[in-house]
Amino acid sequence: MTFMSLVPRLAIPLLLIAVALLPFLAPWSKVMLTLALAKGLAVLGIVVLLHAGQVSFGHALFFAVAAYSAAFLGQAFGGGELVSMVLIGVASAVVVGLLVGLFVVRYRYIFFGMLNLAFSMIVFSVLEKFYHYTGGSDGLQVARPLVLGIEMERPAFESLLFYGGLVIAVIVAWAVHRYFDSPIGHMLKTIKTNETRLEYLGVSARRVLLVGYLVSAALCGLGGVLMAVAQGIVTPEYAWWIRSGELVFIAILGGAGSVSGAFVGALVYEVVRTYASAFAGDVWQMILGFFLLGIILYAPRGLIGVYGSFMGRIGSNTASGKEAKRRAMEAAE
Amino acid sequence: MTALLEAKGLEIHFGGVVAASDVNLQIHEGKNLAIIGPNGAGKTTFLNICTGYLKPSAGQVFFNGKGITRKSPREITRLGVARAFQIPQLFGEHTALENLLIAAAARERRWAPFTRLGQIPERAEMMHLLEMVNCVHVADRPVEELPEGQRKLIDIAVALALKPKLLFMDEPTSGVASSEKFAVLDIVAKALTESKVTSVFVEHDMGIVERFADEVAVWNRGEVLHRGMPDDILSHADVVRDVIGEEI
Numbered sequence: 003m004t005f006m007s008l009v010p011r012l013a014i015p016l017l018l019i020a021v022a023l024l025p026f027l028a029p030w031s032k033v034m035l036t037l038a039l040a041k042g043l044a045v046l047g048i049v050v051l052l053h054a055g056q057v058s059f060g061h062a063l064f065f066a067v068a069a070y071s072a073a074f075l076g077q078a079f080g081g082g083e084l085v086s087m088v089l090i091g092v093a094s095a096v097v098v099g100l101l102v103g104l105f106v107v108r109y110r111y112i113f114f115g116m117l118n119l120a121f122s123m124i125v126f127s128v129l130e131k132f133y134h135y136t137g138g139s140d141g142l143q144v145a146r147p148l149v150l151g152i153e154m155e156r157p158a159f160e161s162l163l164f165y166g167g168l169v170i171a172v173i174v175a176w177a178v179h180r181y182f183d184s185p186i187g188h189m190l191k192t193i194k195t196n197e198t199r200l201e202y203l204g205v206s207a208r209r210v211l212l213v214g215y216l217v218s219a220a221l222c223g224l225g226g227v228l229m230a231v232a233q234g235i236v237t238p239e240y241a242w243w244i245r246s247g248e249l250v251f252i253a254i255l256g257g258a259g260s261v262s263g264a265f266v267g268a269l270v271y272e273v274v275r276t277y278a279s280a281f282a283g284d285v286w287q288m289i290l291g292f293f294l295l296g297i298i299l300y301a302p303r304g305l306i307g308v309y310g311s312f313m314g315r316i317g318s319n320t321a322s323g324k325e326a327k328r329r330a331m332e333a334a335e
Numbered sequence: 336m337t338a339l340l341e342a343k344g345l346e347i348h349f350g351g352v353v354a355a356s357d358v359n360l361q362i363h364e365g366k367n368l369a370i371i372g373p374n375g376a377g378k379t380t381f382l383n384i385c386t387g388y389l390k391p392s393a394g395q396v397f398f399n400g401k402g403i404t405r406k407s408p409r410e411i412t413r414l415g416v417a418r419a420f421q422i423p424q425l426f427g428e429h430t431a432l433e434n435l436l437i438a439a440a441a442r443e444r445r446w447a448p449f450t451r452l453g454q455i456p457e458r459a460e461m462m463h464l465l466e467m468v469n470c471v472h473v474a475d476r477p478v479e480e481l482p483e484g485q486r487k488l489i490d491i492a493v494a495l496a497l498k499p500k501l502l503f504m505d506e507p508t509s510g511v512a513s514s515e516k517f518a519v520l521d522i523v524a525k526a527l528t529e530s531k532v533t534s535v536f537v538e539h540d541m542g543i544v545e546r547f548a549d550e551v552a553v554w555n556r557g558e559v560l561h562r563g564m565p566d567d568i569l570s571h572a573d574v575v576r577d578v579i580g581e582e583i
Contacts (some may be wrong), residue, residue: 135378181448185440188433188452190424202386203441203497204412 012310014262020265021083021269023167025161027142032036034276035269036232039167041252042268044225046178047218049264053182055194056110059246060118061222063102063125066241068095069230070129073142082147095223096216103215106221107208118301122241129238143236144230160232167228174221175261182261183216189216222249257295257304266305336515338397339501339533340416345384347557355391355540356557361412362501367527368535369544369565372554378537379421381554382503385416387411398501421506421537424491427479430436431470435461438496446548455537461496467526468492483510483520491523495530502527504536508543516540520547541569 019331025032044065051164055248068091096223106117129136136142144158150318154162181187192200197207208314232238239245248271274293277288338361345358354377362368370378378473385396389407396403403411411488412418426434439445439457465471468488473481478489494502507523508516524547527534540546544565545549551568553561561568571573 150535177449180451181454183451184448185437185445185450186448187451187453188426188437189427191428192437195426195428196424197484199426199493200441201407201409202412202424203438205407205495311414318566 007152016264017116018168018172025164032160034272036160036164036167037229038230038268038272039164039171039265040225040232041249041272042225042265043171043174045252045256045264045268046174046223046227046261047221048249049180049261050181050190050214050218050221052253053187053194056114056192056211056265057250058118058218059115059243059250060122060247061218062241062243062245063118063122063228064099064219064222065097065226065245065249066122066125066236066238067098068092068226069236069240070136070142072227072230073144073236074143076147077142080169081145083151084149084231086149087147088224089233091227091230092220092223095219095226099219099223102211103212103219104107107211107215119243119246120222122243126238126241126243127239136238139238141235141239142243144234144236146234147231163232164229169226171265175265176205177219178221179261186213189312223310233293238257247280251294253292255304257306258302259305260265260306261302263306266309270305336361337364339399339521340385341397342381342385343395343397343556345381345391346385347389347391348371351463353557355384355394356393356487358557358559360552360559360562362503362535363550364500364533365531366533366549367524367547368555369548370535370537371539371541371544372560373553376554377557378554380507380557382418382537383580385411386416386503402575409484412497412499415498415500417502418499419491419494419502419504419507420524421509423478423486425478425484425486425490425493428477430475431478431481431485432461432464432474434489434493435464435496438493442497446450448460464492464496467491467529469522470540479520484512487511488522490527495526495532498530499532499561502534503534504534506537506539508538508540516543517546545569 003072006266021035044061047061047064048058065177065178071094072091077089080168102118102121106114106121130139146154146238148158149159149162151155155165167208189200190213193211195206200207200210229240252267252271253264255271256265257263274290278289282289297304303310340362342358342360345355347355352375358377358381360381370381372378382521384391386405387410389402389481390405395402397403398411398414398416402413403414403429426437429437432453435450436458439461440455441453443455443457445455462471462474465474468491470485470488470492473485478486481489487510491502491504491507504523508519511519520543548565551563551565552559553568561571
């Protein structure tokens with residue numbers, strides 16, 4: 003086994019280590035990376051639905067539902083406790099996911115996307131208008147919660163959020179990977195390729211999609227809670243359609259359908275956004291727009307796809323070049 | 336002889352086209368029944384009604400004595416009726432073996448989220464099925480890359496993976512080169528015998544019907560005109576005129 007053929011396998015562990023070490027070199031990056039992780043988790047939810055060939059333009063709904071649940075919990079119990087906030091936030095995203103899901107899994111493609119958008123805009127309006135409960139457009143403060151009963155200082159809490167989030171992201175990514183490789187995960191993929199045959203195997207395509215929908219709602223919820231405690235505030239913007247679009251944008255940027263692409267995409271997006279808005283002021287969205295255009299036109303498999311063909315090209319000088327490319331793609335997915 | 340599937344007085348119209356008009360038919364266990372007839376005679380419509388894809392405006396279908404007329408394709412499949420299609424209905428991005436494994440997982444209701452599809456206990460059984468249809472050498476190729484003949488066979492294998500009691504096949508040899516038709520159906524017939532499945536197949540090639548059918552039903556304008564042994568039916572004057580044309 004040559005060194006080059008090892009690289010694809012090591013890429014993800016190396017990237018993880020690099021991300022984990024970055025806050026030591028640049029302490030200011032911790033919050034940015036935590037936000038990238040939060041978005042990455044939510045993007046993974048989009049990736050699950052992309053496996054079924056469906057795009058939701060309203061998944062910020064679950065992001066917001068979980069974030070607001072955590073905020074309410076925090077306000078009701080004088081700050082609240084982190085673990086229970088995560089659990090209850092995700093649980094409420096799943097419950098809302100079930101209510102919305104039972105309805106939207108009857109539809110496909112543009113109808114699926116638009117119905118999700120409609121539901122998210124309803125929640126957005128509720129969050130904006132019910133000022134006495136939701137704080138309206140000002141949102142709600144999320145005080146730094148206890149962690150299993152322990153009060154933490156801000157730097158320690160930020161470290162805990164980042165490293166805890168990183169560990170959860172790794173576990174979740176592994177779990178989603180396994181889910182994709184399970185029979186019901188493969189059936190999710192067949193909704194894109196041949197729903198008729200799936201029904202003629204005696205399987206309810208709607209039920210298969212509903213399971214995927216709940217998984218994706220849970221992932222968005224997890225991202226939402228992490229974002230809420232990291233930012234210390236929740237606003238109706240969490241449910242806004244631009245946020246939903248952003249999640250889809252990152253999913254395509256990273257590599258539609260790829261688990262690791264969700265996080266790589268979120269990381270690149272967050273870095274570009276942070277720097278572009280600092281240095282390019284009003285035009286940073288335009289820069290991102292051209293970036294997406296480039297991805298769609300020249301690298302439809304996203305950053306992960308670019309990485310895969312890059313590894314293939316480097317390796318093509320060696321006998322194991324093709325093998326390296328294949329492995330890079332496999333590792334990436 | 337008891338009927339495995341029984342259709343009684345089926346009626347369906349598409350605008351002015353009569354696709355089923357008082358269709359009565361019994362399908363007996365252990366036999367291969369061929370359905371023949373000119374285009375537009377209602378053969379595929381009959382399959383669509385029996386598998387729940389279409390609801391007749393009148394009449395009933397019974398499977399093992401149980402009414403299935405208003406049931407969905409999914410429920411009917413669960414009762415033991417499988418279907419292979421005129422245009423193979425496969426999961427294009429999945430390999431041939433994965434297509435069968437998904438069918439096996441559906442049959443055994445393997446919903447656990449952390450079992451790997453490639454490691455379900457039915458894997459050996461599915462490899463055997465691929466062997467039966469002569470497709471082991473393409474087990475790991477995505478089916479969208481395979482030629483039509485092989486896709487047809489895999490489509491039938493997917494249906495057989497469900498261990499059905501009854502299999503409907505809509506033109507199992509259409510899209511297969513005429514020089515290969517007999518070979519393909521030989522494979523299918525062998526697989527059917529080995530799996531002990533009763534089959535109903537729509538077919539246009541009379542040579543195939545003669546060789547593989549135990550019984551023949553002749554369709555025209557939404558009606559079952561004749562039914563009997565292949566030899567008798569294929570030499571029947573009306574059948575020769577309406578269905579076979581001047582071939583004989």
